[in-house]
Amino acid sequence: MERESIEYDVVIVGGGPSGLASACKLKQLNPNLSVCLLEKGSEIGSHILSGAVFEPKTLFDLFPEDAKDCPSLKTPVAKDDLFWLTGENKSIKVPSWLMPKSLHNKGNYIISLGELCQWISEKAMELGVDIFPGFPAQNYLKDESGRVIGISTGDMGIDKEGNQKGTFTPGMDILAKQTIFAEGARGHLGKQLIREFNLDEGKTPQHFAIGFKEIWEVENDNHSPGDVVHTMGWPLNEGTTGGGFLYHFDNKKVAVGLIVDLNYTNPSHSPFQEFQQFKRHPKIKEFLESGKRVSYGARAITKGGINSLVKMDFNGGMIVGCDAGTLNPSKIKGSHCALQSGILAAEYIHKILNEEICDFDDLFKGSSLYQELYKSRNFSAAMHKFGFYLGAAYNFIESNIFRNALPFTIKDEQKDCDSLNLNNPLYAKEYPAPDNVLSFDITSSLFLSGTNHEEDQPVHLKLTDPSIPLTRNKELFDEPAQRYCPAGVYEIIDKEGEEYFQINAQNCLHCKTCDIKDPSQNINWTPPEGGGGPNYIGM
Amino acid sequence: MSALILIELNGSDVSANTRAAITAALNLSDSLDALVLTNDASNASSVSALAGINTVKMIVDDALEHANVEVASRLIADVMNDYSFLVAGSSTFSKNILPRVGALLDVQPISDVCEIKSKNTFVRPLYAGNVMATVETSDETIVMTVRATAFEHSGDGGSASVETISASMPSANSEFISLQESVSERPELTTAERIVSGGRGLGSKENFALIEQLADKLDAAIGASRAAVDAGFISNDYQVGQTGKVVAPKLYLAVGISGAIQHLAGMKDSQVIVVINNDPDAPMSRMADLVWQVDLFDALNELNAYQV
Amino acid sequence: MKIIIPVKRVLDPYTQARVNKQTQQVDLTNAKMAMNPFCEIAVEEALTLKESGSASETIAVSIGTDKTVDTLRTALAMGVDRAIFIKTDSELDLQPLHVAKILANIIKREEAELVIMGKQAVDNDNNQTGQMLSGLIDYSLGTFISKFDLSDDASSVEIGREIDSGIETRKLNLPAIVTVDLRLNEPRYASLPNIMKARSKPLETIELSSLGIDTSPRIKILSVEESGTKDRASKQVSSAEELFTELNQMGVL
Numbered sequence A: 001m002e003r004e005s006i007e008y009d010v011v012i013v014g015g016g017p018s019g020l021a022s023a024c025k026l027k028q029l030n031p032n033l034s035v036c037l038l039e040k041g042s043e044i045g046s047h048i049l050s051g052a053v054f055e056p057k058t059l060f061d062l063f064p065e066d067a068k069d070c071p072s073l074k075t076p077v078a079k080d081d082l083f084w085l086t087g088e089n090k091s092i093k094v095p096s097w098l099m100p101k102s103l104h105n106k107g108n109y110i111i112s113l114g115e116l117c118q119w120i121s122e123k124a125m126e127l128g129v130d131i132f133p134g135f136p137a138q139n140y141l142k143d144e145s146g147r148v149i150g151i152s153t154g155d156m157g158i159d160k161e162g163n164q165k166g167t168f169t170p171g172m173d174i175l176a177k178q179t180i181f182a183e184g185a186r187g188h189l190g191k192q193l194i195r196e197f198n199l200d201e202g203k204t205p206q207h208f209a210i211g212f213k214e215i216w217e218v219e220n221d222n223h224s225p226g227d228v229v230h231t232m233g234w235p236l237n238e239g240t241t242g243g244g245f246l247y248h249f250d251n252k253k254v255a256v257g258l259i260v261d262l263n264y265t266n267p268s269h270s271p272f273q274e275f276q277q278f279k280r281h282p283k284i285k286e287f288l289e290s291g292k293r294v295s296y297g298a299r300a301i302t303k304g305g306i307n308s309l310v311k312m313d314f315n316g317g318m319i320v321g322c323d324a325g326t327l328n329p330s331k332i333k334g335s336h337c338a339l340q341s342g343i344l345a346a347e348y349i350h351k352i353l354n355e356e357i358c359d360f361d362d363l364f365k366g367s368s369l370y371q372e373l374y375k376s377r378n379f380s381a382a383m384h385k386f387g388f389y390l391g392a393a394y395n396f397i398e399s400n401i402f403r404n405a406l407p408f409t410i411k412d413e414q415k416d417c418d419s420l421n422l423n424n425p426l427y428a429k430e431y432p433a434p435d436n437v438l439s440f441d442i443t444s445s446l447f448l449s450g451t452n453h454e455e456d457q458p459v460h461l462k463l464t465d466p467s468i469p470l471t472r473n474k475e476l477f478d479e480p481a482q483r484y485c486p487a488g489v490y491e492i493i494d495k496e497g498e499e500y501f502q503i504n505a506q507n508c509l510h511c512k513t514c515d516i517k518d519p520s521q522n523i524n525w526t527p528p529e530g531g532g533g534p535n536y537i538g539m
Numbered sequence B: 001m002s003a004l005i006l007i008e009l010n011g012s013d014v015s016a017n018t019r020a021a022i023t024a025a026l027n028l029s030d031s032l033d034a035l036v037l038t039n040d041a042s043n044a045s046s047v048s049a050l051a052g053i054n055t056v057k058m059i060v061d062d063a064l065e066h067a068n069v070e071v072a073s074r075l076i077a078d079v080m081n082d083y084s085f086l087v088a089g090s091s092t093f094s095k096n097i098l099p100r101v102g103a104l105l106d107v108q109p110i111s112d113v114c115e116i117k118s119k120n121t122f123v124r125p126l127y128a129g130n131v132m133a134t135v136e137t138s139d140e141t142i143v144m145t146v147r148a149t150a151f152e153h154s155g156d157g158g159s160a161s162v163e164t165i166s167a168s169m170p171s172a173n174s175e176f177i178s179l180q181e182s183v184s185e186r187p188e189l190t191t192a193e194r195i196v197s198g199g200r201g202l203g204s205k206e207n208f209a210l211i212e213q214l215a216d217k218l219d220a221a222i223g224a225s226r227a228a229v230d231a232g233f234i235s236n237d238y239q240v241g242q243t244g245k246v247v248a249p250k251l252y253l254a255v256g257i258s259g260a261i262q263h264l265a266g267m268k269d270s271q272v273i274v275v276i277n278n279d280p281d282a283p284m285s286r287m288a289d290l291v292w293q294v295d296l297f298d299a300l301n302e303l304n305a306y307q308v
Numbered sequence C: 001m002k003i004i005i006p007v008k009r010v011l012d013p014y015t016q017a018r019v020n021k022q023t024q025q026v027d028l029t030n031a032k033m034a035m036n037p038f039c040e041i042a043v044e045e046a047l048t049l050k051e052s053g054s055a056s057e058t059i060a061v062s063i064g065t066d067k068t069v070d071t072l073r074t075a076l077a078m079g080v081d082r083a084i085f086i087k088t089d090s091e092l093d094l095q096p097l098h099v100a101k102i103l104a105n106i107i108k109r110e111e112a113e114l115v116i117m118g119k120q121a122v123d124n125d126n127n128q129t130g131q132m133l134s135g136l137i138d139y140s141l142g143t144f145i146s147k148f149d150l151s152d153d154a155s156s157v158e159i160g161r162e163i164d165s166g167i168e169t170r171k172l173n174l175p176a177i178v179t180v181d182l183r184l185n186e187p188r189y190a191s192l193p194n195i196m197k198a199r200s201k202p203l204e205t206i207e208l209s210s211l212g213i214d215t216s217p218r219i220k221i222l223s224v225e226e227s228g229t230k231d232r233a234s235k236q237v238s239s240a241e242e243l244f245t246e247l248n249q250m251g252v253l
Ligand SMILES: Cc1cc2nc3c(=O)[nH]c(=O)nc-3n(C[C@H](O)[C@H](O)[C@H](O)COP(=O)(O)OP(=O)(O)OC[C@H]3O[C@@H](n4cnc5c(N)ncnc54)[C@H](O)[C@@H]3O)c2cc1C
Pocket: A013, A014, A015, A016, A017, A018, A019, A038, A039, A040, A041, A045, A047, A048, A049, A050, A051, A052, A053, A054, A055, A113, A135, A136, A137, A138, A182, A183, A184, A185, A187, A188, A189, A210, A211, A212, A213, A257, A259, A298, A299, A300, A301, A320, A321, A322, A323, A327, A332, A333, A334, A335, A336, A338, A527
């Protein structure tokens, strides 16, 4: 069977808010363009996980007529609370006037970003975009001059050992005048492009967090749609920053989550366990008790802000959204930024396809996205540099008193993969066993993510050097992959008396944490056979 | 309001799921008749001995040795004039025939009934048993199969009269060629009364033989977790769970299985669950009636050596 | 020889069915849907027959709301020649008897001699439609098949049936209906180029109401309930003897 190829004007990789916004905007600007969008999830939205409190303005910019009918915008934020959890049972409510401005959510909506993406994808199809879910872009293609000319999709029907099975189906090449990469946090093609085209030259290293989320169905009288609760502090402590959230949807649904910055230092730290503990705090428990957990998932967040935002255009294409790093870290909101960056990319590409002279940097610097990101430029660097309390104080002062107009920029030059201290039994963290009411183990959690991969296929988590997990990583850090992976993919098991590093690839949630945090940068996340991965509903 | 039980024979014995059907049907009617389609009139004896049956209706014809479904469904439909219920145990035998009978009678049959709420209201599983639905039928004649795991198996002790019906055989458009019985001497996994199931804890294919040995001792079927299948200890048709087989034996003995929710989905309705595991926190233990916290090799050796 | 392959759109078998307590129905809003895995196997078998030259045309049929077209497009992308979409206005609660009646109508219209379909749909797990269809149109029937050999003159087919006691081999004269089991074949993927091409393959839409078939429900679902796992009060044992004694007392040996 031969590889086939097809040509489009523009091909877009990734059906998140950024990619979908690019697709829609391109067709709005020029209905004659042929535009195709590939999504690795089996459906649009099935790999999307977000909080999410959503700033709707950009959606109205994109669909001035239709946005008001978008079914995702049904739960406006009604109330905003911020708690500082000072201990296992203790908390202080941060008064509204003391809350960082960026955490105020008036005018925003509590949404499922996955559902919003489904809605936008319907609009895109109406506009004539060809959308193909279930097909990851595996590689990008270049011509002799080094220009990106499209992507190729992966072969299907290859067994564990790499042999063709009876169902073997070759991938195909999709060629395009312009290719937009919108893979979200730590895109595997984005990562290569950034390296190959030096897109991060002069930028501080990108920073990431891992975000956990569960949806609960609650019976509770405390449930009040539109209420937003944010927390800082417990169970995370010095050396680990991040924060919790709890959003009340309609239909007696509550989204609860914890975001843990990946520059944590203690190798025995388990973000998954921290999240499970978090739910036992009285401030969270009161809403979940007597409820039932219905879904679970995790996803990395790109949060370096404008200091780490890579150059978004290169020869033959663009990189947009969290793939490039457009999230606003002071709000931990990236959906509206992703939409905006997608729109900007479409406007730029429309111009250059018409052979107009245009500089993307100028376009970007004139945008409200740039304004927003510039204002929050010091947020996460301050957290990283000064630690939680000082960092929080700094952020409060900067955002509420100086209104983000301070004339200097703080930078954090350490990569997340380099932040781990050496394993020290003295500081080993122990976590209580799951109570199966509020806290659970990984297996039962995974079940609720719906994750699934064809079993007989090559492992999609590639080790550059297979010996490292049991040598360097084990000796220095007690192989932290066993704890940072939210899906229990990595295990050191005893195989007839010998230690063996097992990769349960079929459990993978595509969160990309291993690709980011491995202290030896030895794990490469690559896309598995199409359609594999979580099946998030309403996340 | 009498009910007709479609009898499934294993050789000349009445099948276990037919006995469950009798128990179920007694909730619907106090007047039960049995229908036997066979080539051998002597099969009447095991059926007339069933407790609870009034009359055994026999249709005997050489053509019924490997009854073909087009013929069987026509014959059954013709007998149904006198009955309000047609009940059979769930099996490939009944699932082959009953829906076709339903079509001939213009009735919507009900599959895999697990509970009888009233004469027209039943509980049956959907979505591989993850959802139980209470359904109400408006059909005048009710045709259903019942899960053998959900009803007691009625015994013998009756002395039903036997009535042979002479029926002309409808023409057949298919023919029997051969039957290749499964090679395993062990009971079939999905209907076995006892299952010994092994997980990743076994460590190797060679060690898995200890499970087979215990299964033989208990006259049990063999099961496995997906991890055991993935590791190549045993072939995939033994996998129990969400993506494997669903079982509900009297005894489920789980050795070296942690009890992932996907595994539980396939065996949670087992009557007695025994767990052999050295990890006291294995989720499987919460499901268990009996837990033996021990190294599984010690346990298996001791069990295999034990003189019952 | 024309082959008809009825296909059903169901909740993806790898996703957990959830009950909406308010509506007392399984919640399918935004849920991931897919072609019933048994139907995929049926499509594969039909395609193999077409490729071997035994079939003249393969036609996929599905009944449902507009979304059902996705499933037919998948069948077209896998390779069937054309599709027939029986459109219902709402998520009607169609039961196997109704589906069989609708299919019977289409099969007569198309004069198809072979129907290949899944042995059951993984949502309602009824395992009935093929059998009922065969009763309505008096075709010969082979259920749960794991082997399918068409005779050279295409007048009959030898099938292997997976039954509780083993494998039964039978010969069916055509016209016939077979319902397929998992081990029959491994269905192919719908490749991206074929998905693209499938967009221009013929898909005919027929309004269900135009067929004049009574679809008033025979069975009403009164309520549904998720059946979770329950913890049991477990008792510790510590020797083979103790275990066997307990099991004997429980009467399970
Ligand atoms: C726990 C959590 C809470 C959050 N809370 C909020 C919030 O409250 N408000 C807010 O505004 N933002 C929030 N965010 C951030 C927000 O979700 C992201 O900024 C946003 O989703 C980024 O959009 P994107 O289009 O860049 O990427 P994504 O949304 O990640 O979409 C990328 C898509 O591309 C697909 N893809 C990736 N690689 C490939 C490939 N090679 N081939 C084909 N497809 C591919 C992926 O499957 C995915 O569907 C949160 C994030 C997390 C994790």
